[in-house]
Amino acid sequence: xxxxxxxxxxxxxxxxxxxxxxxxxxxxxxxxAAMTAGLSARHRPPFAHGDDAAPGDWxxxxxxxxxxxxxxxxxxxxxxxxPPGAELVVFVPNPCLAKAHRPKAxxxxxxxxxxxxxxxxxxxxxxxxxxxxxPVITAAGLDHRDGSHEEQLTQLICDHxxxxxxxxxxxxxxxxxxxxxx
Numbered sequence: 001x002x003x004x005x006x007x008x009x010x011x012x013x014x015x016x017x018x019x020x021x022x023x024x025x026x027x028x029x030x031x032x033a034a035m036t037a038g039l040s041a042r043h044r045p046p047f048a049h050g051d052d053a054a055p056g057d058w059x060x061x062x063x064x065x066x067x068x069x070x071x072x073x074x075x076x077x078x079x080x081x082x083p084p085g086a087e088l089v090v091f092v093p094n095p096c097l098a099k100a101h102r103p104k105a106x107x108x109x110x111x112x113x114x115x116x117x118x119x120x121x122x123x124x125x126x127x128x129x130x131x132x133x134x135p136v137i138t139a140a141g142l143d144h145r146d147g148s149h150e151e152q153l154t155q156l157i158c159d160h161x162x163x164x165x166x167x168x169x170x171x172x173x174x175x176x177x178x179x180x181x182x
Contacts, residue, residue: 028059078090
């Protein structure tokens with residue numbers, strides 16, 4: 001599995017899914033139970049999660065990007081999983097294996113997309129990609145040609161949004177669910 005975010009904040013564990021078609025979601029203002037139910041209803045039951053977060057704290061959940069066992073390759077509309085008062089930060093490490101696109105990160109607040117960060121062009125703020133973080137990223141002066149650009153950009157996102165460090169050892173992993181996808 002590609003360790004595209006390896007800056008002490010997020011580390012992917014080899015063997016979770018055998019590839020990098022996983023999605024990491026930080027959430028607050030909603031519960032682990034609500035996130036699990038919402039993802040399960042969309043055929044993406046989470047295969048790893050942290051403990052339910054205290055009010056105002058970030059929780060974390062990991063799920064597969066697609067569900068090939070059911071022939072389901074549709075994208076999830078995370079706005080539907082983000083009720084008023086909630087926030088989600090979604091990291092998609094490999095949005096398209098066939099085209100080898102770089103990662104994307106999304107920030108949702110109150111059911112709306114506030115930022116879509118495309119690691120190929122992170123400061124782009126076009127009409128289809130709202131990006132409240134574009135000025136923050138631009139001000140940081142990150143060089144996309146630098147070999148550590150993805151790690152630096154991820155750290156910037158995490159720092160700006162106050163995301164906690166992820167302790168993979170503290171996650172509950174359902175290995176049977178992981179195996180059932182492939």
